[in-house]
Amino acid sequence: MVLGLFQMIDNKPSMFRGFDNERVTDKISAIVKGLDFSGDRMTFIKQMISLNRVLSSYDPRESTSFRTVDEKAQDPTYFIATYFDTKDIDQALWVYRLVRLLTRYILLSDKFFETDKLEFALIAKRVRAMIDEFLLNGTDKDHLKYSLDYSLTRFWAFWKFEQLIKCRTLAGNTFSFKEIRQFNLSKASDAPIVYSRVLDAKLPSFTENVSLVLHYNQALLDLQDDWEDIEEDVQADMPNVFVMAAIRDMSYNSIRHSNNDAIRNIVLKRSDSSKASIIRLVNEYQSSIRNICIPNDLAFLKSLSDHYADILRERISYC
Numbered sequence: 001m002v003l004g005l006f007q008m009i010d011n012k013p014s015m016f017r018g019f020d021n022e023r024v025t026d027k028i029s030a031i032v033k034g035l036d037f038s039g040d041r042m043t044f045i046k047q048m049i050s051l052n053r054v055l056s057s058y059d060p061r062e063s064t065s066f067r068t069v070d071e072k073a074q075d076p077t078y079f080i081a082t083y084f085d086t087k088d089i090d091q092a093l094w095v096y097r098l099v100r101l102l103t104r105y106i107l108l109s110d111k112f113f114e115t116d117k118l119e120f121a122l123i124a125k126r127v128r129a130m131i132d133e134f135l136l137n138g139t140d141k142d143h144l145k146y147s148l149d150y151s152l153t154r155f156w157a158f159w160k161f162e163q164l165i166k167c168r169t170l171a172g173n174t175f176s177f178k179e180i181r182q183f184n185l186s187k188a189s190d191a192p193i194v195y196s197r198v199l200d201a202k203l204p205s206f207t208e209n210v211s212l213v214l215h216y217n218q219a220l221l222d223l224q225d226d227w228e229d230i231e232e233d234v235q236a237d238m239p240n241v242f243v244m245a246a247i248r249d250m251s252y253n254s255i256r257h258s259n260n261d262a263i264r265n266i267v268l269k270r271s272d273s274s275k276a277s278i279i280r281l282v283n284e285y286q287s288s289i290r291n292i293c294i295p296n297d298l299a300f301l302k303s304l305s306d307h308y309a310d311i312l313r314e315r316i317s318y319c
Contacts, residue, residue, distance in 0.1 A: 077214075192212065
């Protein structure tokens with residue numbers, strides 16, 4: 001797998017050579033010009049999914065070995081925000097490419113800190129070099145490069161925090177609601193600390209309120225990831241907010257020594273704290289987002305917030 005990743009990263013042709021094809025850009029242009037978040041929310045979500053499929057399908061860097069990372073790096077939100085604010089397809093593609101590279105770098109670094117496997121650090125270093133190379137083509141390359149250098153350094157602190165939470169969990173500690181919220185917001189801080197800096201450099205209407213909404217949205221998405229990864233995280237002894245809430249009702253050892261098929265049932269059905277804490281967290285985020293003022297061109301971000309919150313409540317409630 002590692003050899004395949006290195007070969008892929010060493011591939012020299014343009015990362016998005018498909019986008020040089022006029023037919024492809026026309027297809028992307030047709031989809032984004034049809035985007036409308038003023039009407040039915042689910043229609044807009046379906047349009048986003050369609051756009052995401054087109055954007056990702058023409059990225060030659062996808063491969064079977066890189067799929068897990070790339071699936072999480074495929075988010076058209078920043079592309080749409082850029083297009084709605086600038087009406088410039090090329091600018092939106094540029095932002096999409098850079099944010100995707102940054103996401104890959106952070107996810108690979110996260111893999112290294114979780115597994116302590118050097119190959120992930122080496123691959124992340126190569127992706128970091130690709131980011132620097134990509135920025136050389138930008139008109140504000142110096143400002144954004146140093147801004148991102150600083151931002152990435154700030155985010156590194158989260159991985160130390162994650163290790164602290166892991167140690168406390170294994171030691172049998174419990175976590176308050178505020179501690180669970182702080183962990184979730186810290187985990188999602190790549191959105192305001194890193195990705196938002198790209199929008200700040202490129203969007204005329206950008207405000208820090210936009211960064212705040214993106215932070216909450218990422219926190220909601222991270223809650224979805226934790227919901228999907230409960231068994232995997234317990235097996236690897238990695239922090240998971242659903243588990244952090246559940247161990248207020250039972251010991252962590254009783255969860256980790258259970259049959260893998262029983263872990264989700266124990267965490268979600270035998271613990272009153274797990275469901276209650278996460279639903280409270282979702283409600284808090286959604287309430288806060290509704291009170292944040294952002295530019296009209298970027299109001300779709302708040303529609304996404306409602307969508308993420310509704311999905312989480314539905315999944316949690318039916319467990």
